[in-house]
Amino acid sequence: MASPGKKQFPLRLDPALWEEIERLAAIELRSSNAQIELLLREALKRRGIKPAPAAAVRRGRPPAGEGADEAGADSHDAGADADGSSLSE
Numbered sequence: 001m002a003s004p005g006k007k008q009f010p011l012r013l014d015p016a017l018w019e020e021i022e023r024l025a026a027i028e029l030r031s032s033n034a035q036i037e038l039l040l041r042e043a044l045k046r047r048g049i050k051p052a053p054a055a056a057v058r059r060g061r062p063p064a065g066e067g068a069d070e071a072g073a074d075s076h077d078a079g080a081d082a083d084g085s086s087l088s089e
Helices: 015-027 032-046
Strands: none
Touching: 015 032
């Protein structure tokens, strides 16, 4: 799945070049897409072009209440059995 805000386009590469990108990406523990983006940023930097920094990727779970379905977070009430009857009855 593509990241929001990133430009998508088809890219045709020589198979030998693609193999080297995949090999390098595996060594550096990156996806092939992230490796291509890194290589492009390095090439621009060598030419004296400084693109805007990449947006930081938010990792982990969202903070409480953000992006969670409040009603569906826990479908069972604490005091109800699976059939909906109360445990105290």
